[in-house]
Amino acid sequence: MAPSDMISTYSQIEFIISMLFAFSAGASAGSFINAAAMRTTSDKKWWGGERSSCDKCGKILGTLDLVPILSYIFLRGKCRYCSEPISKRHFASEVISGTLTAALYARWGLSPALAISLAVLWFSLFNSLTDIEIGYIYDVWAVALGALGILIRIPAGWAAMLDGLLGAVIGFGFIAMIILISRGGMGWGDAMLMMGIGGAVGWRYSALSLYAGFMIGGIVVLPLMAAKKLKRKDAIPLGPFLAAGSVFVLFTGDIFVRRLSYFLGTRPGWPWG
Ligand SMILES: [Zn+2]
Incomplete structure (x- = not known):
């Protein structure tokens, strides 16, 4: 491999890693923003005693239920505890925010x-x-x-x-x-x-x-x-x-x-x- 090829391979890997990072940061932001919006419209506090719970059965959710995008996919869109469908707005907010955050990062850089x-x-x-x-x-x-x-x-x-x-x-x-x-x-x-x-x-x-x-x-x-x-x-x-x-x-x-x-x-x- 010529040195210039190595540099371009390296910068491609660096680009992919930074895009993945931007995507997951954006998906997490989308997850938080969606939760904050739902709490705001139902007059609940954003933080403090309030913990994330299932919209349907009210069960307090664990870390594995709250991973942006992945939890929704692995749970096939259903609550682990009551099997009721999870509102698509969670998934949609995470995907939209993740995708656009990565795209904006690619567009403008830091x-x-x-x-x-x-x-x-x-x-x-x-x-x-x-x-x-x-x-x-x-x-x-x-x-x-x-x-x-x-x-x-x-x-x-x-x-x-x-x-x-x-x-x-x-x-x-x-x-x-x-x-x-x-x-x-x-x-x-x-x-x-x-x-x-x-x-x-x-x-x-x-x-x-x-x-x-x-x-x-x-x-x-x-x-x-x-x-x-x-x-x-x-x-x-x-x-x-x-x-x-x-x-x-x-x-x-x-x-x-x-x-x-x-x-x-x-x-x-x-x-x-
Ligand atoms: Zn549930």
């Missing part, structure tokens, strides 16, 4: 962009889960995302922080405008969620996220309405679409930002130019 991306992914996963379950977005976790995003921007200086503030204003303002014009359809929780996401990602990605979120919402909802599976008056949670749009933009926003910088004569680059 960088401020990765920190902001993971904050957006994890906080908006939490907000999506509560929105799907009870149609409610907890403002405090949307505001926390925006605040964390601005905090990460501090070392990059005033322009980067201002970019975050502008992103928050665009995200909140656009949804607020829709609420005021349409009177219904969207809630203030959606506006708060976009304020948080916008504060983290800055004004360009905030605008793109809104666009992508509405496009994804349309692509999913319109065919369901056409097939009469959904009625116009049905309450459709919009948080998950906005979250999906913003995560989509974390991967693709670069393409648009380059064009935009060309026209505006600004420096390309994200999270700050």
Whole structure:
């Protein structure tokens, strides 16, 4: 083997190991976020005396029942004690968070962009889960995302922080405008969620996220309405679409930002130019 081949084999192995690590860290985060969302919607505490238990029989779960993804697979989706099916939301949260965490790590490497991306992914996963379950977005976790995003921007200086503030204003303002014009359809929780996401990602990605979120919402909802599976008056949670749009933009926003910088004569680059 030539030395250069050895180096490339070594870096491939290193890449695979770091991807596996990112995947399992993301799956664990997804597991925690899902549990936190379920406890929040049922007014339970996140920690302290509360221990993880079966949703159906209430049996306190052991370590082997709580390994992200693997426990679900080995138990074939059923509780070890009562044999009732385990809600798919546990498995789905772990797989989605694991896969996207690894993909974002591959996209950005260890960088401020990765920190902001993971904050957006994890906080908006939490907000999506509560929105799907009870149609409610907890403002405090949307505001926390925006605040964390601005905090990460501090070392990059005033322009980067201002970019975050502008992103928050665009995200909140656009949804607020829709609420005021349409009177219904969207809630203030959606506006708060976009304020948080916008504060983290800055004004360009905030605008793109809104666009992508509405496009994804349309692509999913319109065919369901056409097939009469959904009625116009049905309450459709919009948080998950906005979250999906913003995560989509974390991967693709670069393409648009380059064009935009060309026209505006600004420096390309994200999270700050
Ligand atoms: Zn059980």
